[in-house]
Amino acid sequence: MSNLKIYNTLARDKQAFSPIEPGKVRLYVCGMTVYDYCHLGHARVMVVFDMVQRWLRASGFDVTYVRNITDIDDKIIQRAIENRESIGQLTQRFIIAMDEDAAALGVQKPDHEPRATAYVPQMLAMIGQLEKNGLAYQGSDGDVNYSVRDFPGYGKLSGKSLDDLRAGERVDVNAGKRDPLDFVLWKAAKESEPGEVKWDSPWGKGRPGWHIECSAMSGELLGDHFDIHGGGQDLQFPHHENEIAQSEGAHRHTFVNYWMHNGFVRVDNEKMSKSLGNFFTIRDVLKKYDPEVVRFFILRAHYRSPLNYSDAHLDDARQALTRLYTALKEVPVDDLAAVTAVDQGEAHAQRFAEAMNDDFNTPVAIAVLFDLANEINKSKSVALARQLKALAGVIGLLQRPADSFLKGGVGSEAAGLSAADIEAKIAARIAAKKAKNFAEADGIRAELAAAGVILEDKPGGLTEWRRG
Ligand SMILES: [Zn+2]
Helix, strand or coil, X not given: CCCCEEEECCCCEEEECCCCCCCEEEEEXXXXXXXXXXXXXXXXXXXXXXXXXXXXXXXXXXXXXXXXXXXXXXXXXXXXXXXXXXXXXXXXXXXXXXXXXXXXXXXXXXXXXXEHHHHHHHHHHHHHHHHHCCCEEECCCCCEEECHHHCCCCCCCCCCCHHHHHHHCXXXXXXXXXXXXXXXXXXXXXXXXXXXXXXXXXXXXXXXXXXXXXXXXXXXXXXXXXXXXXXXXXXXXXXHHHXXXXXXXXXCCCCEEEEEEECCEEECCEECCCCCCCCCEHHHHHHHCCHHHHHXXXXXXXXXXXXXXXXXXXXXXXXXXXXXXXXXXCCCHHXXXXXXXXXXXXXXXHHHHHHHHECCCHHHHHHHHXXXXXXXXXXXXXXXXXXXXXXXXXXXXXXXXHHHHHHHCCCCCCCCCCHHHHHHHHHHXXXXXXXXXXXXXXXXXXXXXXXXXXXEXXXXXXXXXXXX
């Protein structure tokens, strides 16, 4: 039913996608640890896998999409103490904030958003199974650890051998571990921290390690063997490697068929970090840019490529999205209001599908949208405008009335002229040049320059603009 190919990190290859159960896709993505506002890296994970689940559904699959919420962890405990609030208050506040950010970016709600603290019994059952299978042991400090040496497939996702890991990675040296690479499944409560949050377990009071939660929650909601597991590239090792060790070690069969990882977000070509002062939350960015511009910016890059955030790139994304909305404006609003269905037989739809089926190649799919926009500008075709809106809707773009985007302009009013005003003046200038009225054309260029807008004429009669 689908010609979809997915780059599978586990195979290091693009593979034809074939679901375990025909017509159904079970998808799990590692979600946020809720102790602070979501940053640009989170925005990317949310938007990328939203696009993935939308395309799977548009391809006719019945999708079950799970994105978990980590609501217990060292950082959460630490932050709650600093803020003098309960863990529940802290995590609830940031879950609400995350939902607001996701909604602003056009991210649809996953089918399930399990919270780790609600799945402790499932985690305990899994740790018990691992102990039975000889893969878990309780150390002298009370922690229960996973014995990576006893799981032969360890390293298969990240492509690392245990010896490489031991030599190269920073490993956790801990008195209770038999091997420094072993990771914790259950953290014993410490006598010295009586207020610590803890649960009862066969190994004494304590709380779960981070990795076990995803194995337990995905198993409960999607089964022990499911189709696609996604997350940021930074989770490949050790988190996803450890998930495989846990789930396959407990169940003795394949855990996931396709592993998908989105690339890093960089800021002005540097790693984003609080210490470098180039750390942006989604909220910071939305003060300057329309959320749809941010979504467009994320999807215009291929999900596996690094994504470089800079004001210039966001300005460019805004300008490009303005071009698409301007094309929709060529058509009376009533003709677009009720558009939902894509005309599948039409040539652009076929190219769009081909791109999306090629490992979710959104930059190529978006280039098809620009081809459509160019044709609409020439032909004023209502049918093509409907097609543009419908195709863009498949990846969650261009669904507002054109005027609401073009006039709304978060940040675009700053220089006095809205993006729509500028586009209108550029159109007038092109018309003046065609009529050989060069004085008028030059006058418009000068007027825009005075407002801080610089024009650049490109081959094919196109004019790009930027704010100087
Ligand atoms: Zn996870």
